[in-house]
Amino acid sequence: MIQILFMFFAAVALGAAINVLTQKHVLYSSLSLIVLLTAVSALFVLMQAEFLAVINVIVYAGAIMVLFVFVIMLLNLPADEESNDRLRWLKFAGIPMGLFLLFMVARTVWRVEGSATTPEIAGTAQAIGASLFTDYILPFELTSLLILIALMGAVVFAKKDL
Amino acid sequence: MIPLNWYLILAAALFLLGMLGFFIKRNIISLLLSVEIMLNAVNLTFVAFSSRNGQISGQIFVFFVLVVAAAEAAVGLALVIAMFRNRETLNVDRSNLLKW
Amino acid sequence: MVNFLWLIPFVPLLGAVINGFWGKRLSKGVIGAIAAGSVAISFAISLGAFLQMLGMSEQELPVIRNYFTWIQAGSFEANFGFMLDHLSGLMILIVTGVGFLIHIYSTAYMHEEPGFYRFFAYLNLFMFSMLTLVLANNYLLMFVGWEGVGLCSYLLIGFWFKKKSAADAGKKAFIVNRIGDFGFLIATMMMFWTFHSLDYTRVFAAAAKMPSDELGVIGTLTAICLLMFVGATGKSAQIPLYVWLPDAMEGPTPVSALIHAATMVTAGVYMVARSSALFNRAPGALLVVAVIGAATALIAASIGLVQTDIKKVLAYSTVSQLGYMFLACGAGAYAAGVFHLMTHAFFKALLFLGAGSVIHGMGGIQDITKMGGLRREMPWTFRTFLIGTLAIAGVPGLAGFFSKDMILAAVYSSPHFGKALWAVGIVTAGMTSFYMFRLLILTFFGNARYTHEDVHHVHESPSPMLLPLILLAVLSAVAGYVGIPAILGGHERIAEFLSLGGPAAEHGSAALEWILMAASVASAGIGFAMAYVCYVTSPELPRRIASSAEALYSILTSKYYVDEIYETILVWPLVATAREFLWQFVDVSVIDGAVNGVGQTVRGLAGGLRHMQTGYVRTYAGWLLFGGILMVAWFLR
Numbered sequence: 001m002i003q004i005l006f007m008f009f010a011a012v013a014l015g016a017a018i019n020v021l022t023q024k025h026v027l028y029s030s031l032s033l034i035v036l037l038t039a040v041s042a043l044f045v046l047m048q049a050e051f052l053a054v055i056n057v058i059v060y061a062g063a064i065m066v067l068f069v070f071v072i073m074l075l076n077l078p079a080d081e082e083s084n085d086r087l088r089w090l091k092f093a094g095i096p097m098g099l100f101l102l103f104m105v106a107r108t109v110w111r112v113e114g115s116a117t118t119p120e121i122a123g124t125a126q127a128i129g130a131s132l133f134t135d136y137i138l139p140f141e142l143t144s145l146l147i148l149i150a151l152m153g154a155v156v157f158a159k160k161d162l
Numbered sequence: 163m164i165p166l167n168w169y170l171i172l173a174a175a176l177f178l179l180g181m182l183g184f185f186i187k188r189n190i191i192s193l194l195l196s197v198e199i200m201l202n203a204v205n206l207t208f209v210a211f212s213s214r215n216g217q218i219s220g221q222i223f224v225f226f227v228l229v230v231a232a233a234e235a236a237v238g239l240a241l242v243i244a245m246f247r248n249r250e251t252l253n254v255d256r257s258n259l260l261k262w
Numbered sequence: 263m264v265n266f267l268w269l270i271p272f273v274p275l276l277g278a279v280i281n282g283f284w285g286k287r288l289s290k291g292v293i294g295a296i297a298a299g300s301v302a303i304s305f306a307i308s309l310g311a312f313l314q315m316l317g318m319s320e321q322e323l324p325v326i327r328n329y330f331t332w333i334q335a336g337s338f339e340a341n342f343g344f345m346l347d348h349l350s351g352l353m354i355l356i357v358t359g360v361g362f363l364i365h366i367y368s369t370a371y372m373h374e375e376p377g378f379y380r381f382f383a384y385l386n387l388f389m390f391s392m393l394t395l396v397l398a399n400n401y402l403l404m405f406v407g408w409e410g411v412g413l414c415s416y417l418l419i420g421f422w423f424k425k426k427s428a429a430d431a432g433k434k435a436f437i438v439n440r441i442g443d444f445g446f447l448i449a450t451m452m453m454f455w456t457f458h459s460l461d462y463t464r465v466f467a468a469a470a471k472m473p474s475d476e477l478g479v480i481g482t483l484t485a486i487c488l489l490m491f492v493g494a495t496g497k498s499a500q501i502p503l504y505v506w507l508p509d510a511m512e513g514p515t516p517v518s519a520l521i522h523a524a525t526m527v528t529a530g531v532y533m534v535a536r537s538s539a540l541f542n543r544a545p546g547a548l549l550v551v552a553v554i555g556a557a558t559a560l561i562a563a564s565i566g567l568v569q570t571d572i573k574k575v576l577a578y579s580t581v582s583q584l585g586y587m588f589l590a591c592g593a594g595a596y597a598a599g600v601f602h603l604m605t606h607a608f609f610k611a612l613l614f615l616g617a618g619s620v621i622h623g624m625g626g627i628q629d630i631t632k633m634g635g636l637r638r639e640m641p642w643t644f645r646t647f648l649i650g651t652l653a654i655a656g657v658p659g660l661a662g663f664f665s666k667d668m669i670l671a672a673v674y675s676s677p678h679f680g681k682a683l684w685a686v687g688i689v690t691a692g693m694t695s696f697y698m699f700r701l702l703i704l705t706f707f708g709n710a711r712y713t714h715e716d717v718h719h720v721h722e723s724p725s726p727m728l729l730p731l732i733l734l735a736v737l738s739a740v741a742g743y744v745g746i747p748a749i750l751g752g753h754e755r756i757a758e759f760l761s762l763g764g765p766a767a768e769h770g771s772a773a774l775e776w777i778l779m780a781a782s783v784a785s786a787g788i789g790f791a792m793a794y795v796c797y798v799t800s801p802e803l804p805r806r807i808a809s810s811a812e813a814l815y816s817i818l819t820s821k822y823y824v825d826e827i828y829e830t831i832l833v834w835p836l837v838a839t840a841r842e843f844l845w846q847f848v849d850v851s852v853i854d855g856a857v858n859g860v861g862q863t864v865r866g867l868a869g870g871l872r873h874m875q876t877g878y879v880r881t882y883a884g885w886l887l888f889g890g891i892l893m894v895a896w897f898l899r
Contacts, residue, residue, distance in 0.1 A: 181883070181887060184880070184883045185880040185881075185883045185884055185887075188880075193879070254878070254879050254880065255878055255880070257877075257879070258876065258877030258878050259877060260875065260877050261875055261876055261877030261878075262872040262873060262874075262875040262876075262877075
């Protein structure tokens, strides 16, 4: 049963990713990305990481992707032009290289032992919170600083006159 | 039971797709989206290993990756807006002033 | 006073430093006072030390003072130490005395020169080096002085460095000297290897224990002595390294007087005399010294017969007289050689300074064919020059007679080829007399051959130039009396004084000595008579002789083509090798090519690599992917 669910969500994820690449208008690409995020969250649930699944949907899909869509609409972008792409050769060089990389990684990874659906620990909010606020309290505080800086940076960059 | 290596291969495939997107697409926002795909793939890997090893630190790390991705998306989009104001186009190939 | 030996070279050094660094700001009077005064102080101390030494007994000599340890490496030790014995005491008196007189002379002679302070700085530096050479108590310190005088000679010959011939002459002197110095250096190394020390007392004591080398066998001692003599031929202008001395006449006349007559060129003779303990045990080396001395004397005198430049005549005369000194040493009569060194210093310096006075009075003309009748305008110069000429020709009663006679008597009685060497000596004496009287007659007698446009006003020289001339003339006259031979009732004090006896120190019978003396006086007389005939009574005779023996005459005027031979055999191949091979090939093609090649390669590489920076983000991503693949492949192999 679980395998079927896994296959389903994996297919959705892959399909959404490919769609992101192939769509002409960037808005459709972002929408596809939202689908991808949802599929990945479903996979998280399958691995008993519920908190992260929810956070992924709320923060990533719900906030970041919305930001993307806002900006796309703000800039009122048309569909991508088919104009001459000087770097067309990149497609023809990159795809084989990437497939080669995938092949190499897969060849090694295939031998990894273990199962991913019998966790000894559940990814509940309580479990994450307990670890986050004790062992990882310093990085936590630092990330808040990081967000502050990003906030300032974003405001400054987007101003009309600096 | 789902073996771990299925997840890993899936994550590798997503990563690859994100990377391919990075140099196939010409729109800057598309590039950012591709980066997000790659980050997601990494998240998947982390969680997979975390559930296999039984340690919660993998998921904590995903947490941080998420935070950083958010910050990066915010700043990146601000940059995109600034670039658009100057160039009227979002074609990344037009920003090639740092050539030799 | 003996305890102040170190001051003797150092006061002139101090003078050189002061004049060298601050001379530009000092007035000419002050510069001259510092320079001459420092030499005067040296002379006073030398005189005091000498007198003190005369009162010392045999055991107290030599006086050795080690001032500091210069090198101490393992068992080798070389100190900065001075030694005062009869030989070095005599030498410092000669050097400082004649030096002082020449300093006084130079204050007037060089008065109009812009490089006045530089001249005196170099001159004082020279005094320091020469005194170090003479006072040293080991061969290494002597070599320091040896090199120092060579350097000062170069600096002073090329004093008017803007003139190409002067600069070239300075270079020639230094390079030829260097060749000799190479021999000296190898000799010191051999000496160290054999005796494990370079200290005079140790070396001579060790040599005394070694057996003598046989004649014809080149043992260690003979090799050392021959190599040292090579150094002496360079410094004292003997065959084959004499070629620099005639060219050195490009320097100012006081330089020629001091360095190339009285002091530097005598360093070689001093060195041979000092090393008498070594030479006495190497008869082969002594024979070589004698033969080369005699040959040099003869050949140089023959070249001097036809020279027309007043200084060149005196230069060749110096080479010839140095040959006499080496001839004496080679015959074992070191005392006679040093005695002649002393008398020669006086009369040759006198002759050079007199020539300088003539040149000064004639406004720079040095060609004797353009002079004549100067005894009327320059009376004092004439009188002193006459005394110098009489002394060098060996006229009885003056200094040169006694010293030359002592040499010839010793040579005649020497065991190897004594009579042949004596014959060469006699002939050379005759030639010496001839060319010196020729010089005297052509310069001072007869009618003036110069026109009023050549020389505006022939005048006698000022008193700072005349006083040294007079003093030297007096010395040339009386200095011989320390060496009056036994047959004339004297005690040959100088020979006892210098007690450096060699193998041939025996005397012949009294009758033999009288005959030899008569022979040398006769040769001097013949020389004078021939000069009188050629230049006073029948002036067209020289031209007739020259045209009838044209080949011989041209060989003599071209100085036996020695310079040309050296040029072809030695100089030209070296220069060609240096220019074509070492410069064009090794330096330009190989070294520069390698260095430039590296630069070009880097440039080429960089030129290729820069194309990676296309400015497109996507190509950068492509490179990233590529690099990532490589790394993954490496780690997952």
